Amino acid sequence: MTGDARAVAAFGFELGLLKRVRRSGWWHAGVRDPESVAEHTMRVAQLAALIAVEEGADPQRAAFLARWHDSQETRTGDLPHTATAYLGKPDPRHITRDQTSALPDRSKTLVRQAVDEFEDATTPEAHCAQDADRLEMLLQALEYQDTGIHRVTGWIESARTALTTPTAQHIADAALSLSPLTWRDR
Numbered sequence: 001m002t003g004d005a006r007a008v009a010a011f012g013f014e015l016g017l018l019k020r021v022r023r024s025g026w027w028h029a030g031v032r033d034p035e036s037v038a039e040h041t042m043r044v045a046q047l048a049a050l051i052a053v054e055e056g057a058d059p060q061r062a063a064f065l066a067r068w069h070d071s072q073e074t075r076t077g078d079l080p081h082t083a084t085a086y087l088g089k090p091d092p093r094h095i096t097r098d099q100t101s102a103l104p105d106r107s108k109t110l111v112r113q114a115v116d117e118f119e120d121a122t123t124p125e126a127h128c129a130q131d132a133d134r135l136e137m138l139l140q141a142l143e144y145q146d147t148g149i150h151r152v153t154g155w156i157e158s159a160r161t162a163l164t165t166p167t168a169q170h171i172a173d174a175a176l177s178l179s180p181l182t183w184r185d186r
Contacts, residue, residue: 007102014099017074023140025080029151031144037073040136044069047171048125048132054167057124065129068114072096092119131168134159138172143180 018038026034045066052062070078072095079087096115100108117126138159141152156176163169 004104004107007104008107011099011103014074015071018071021073021078024078025082025155026140026144026149028080028082029144029149029155031149035140037070037078040140041067041070043139044129044132044136046132047135048129051132051135051165051167051171052125052128055124055128055165057128061123062125062128062132065114065118065126066132068096068111069118069129069133071111071115072099075099127164128168131163131165134162135168135171135175139175139180142175146180 018041019036021037023034023037023040045063048062048066049059051057052059069092072090072092075095075098076090079090092115093112096112100111103111117123118129121127121130138156141155141159145152145156160169160172160176163172
């Protein structure tokens with residue numbers, strides 16, 4: 001287990017980088033210090049569970065898929081969509097294979113299957129996790145807009161248009177009519 005433990009520890013250090021990688025697309029809108037990929041991923045996982053339970057899917061599985069959906073950004077950083085015209089879209093499965101190559105077999109399989117399921121989007125849980133990713137971006141854009149960043153309409157509309165589950169669509173519609181501080185008034 002010594003070699004396996006070292007591989008898991010090394011991967012743990014790599015995953016820690018997600019706390020420092022910033023969601024770079026927001027710089028285009030004028031956000032000076034956008035949230036980290038890890039901060040984004042936390043709310044995506046939480047939203048995935050909520051969407052899944054309302055959709056009759058497995059909330060734990062949806063949250064688990066969401067936790068791995070951007071883990072590849074330790075290797076690429078967070079590339080804004082404008083970069084894909086020049087660099088292409090990185091293949092999450094390829095990156096995950098490289099990231100997990102030294103892990104023990106069970107750990108390797110666990111992570112790879114989660115990324116495959118999220119990317120394939122053939123399960124209800126994957127649909128919920130993908131919608132949570134979009135919904136989190138919409139909520140973040142509304143929060144930035146509320147603090148005076150005005151060039152976020154494109155993020156809001158692209159996220160809203162891409163939502164596939166009725167639950168996520170209803171949440172987005174509700175969010176558009178609320179203040180980000182509505183929760184304080186309850």
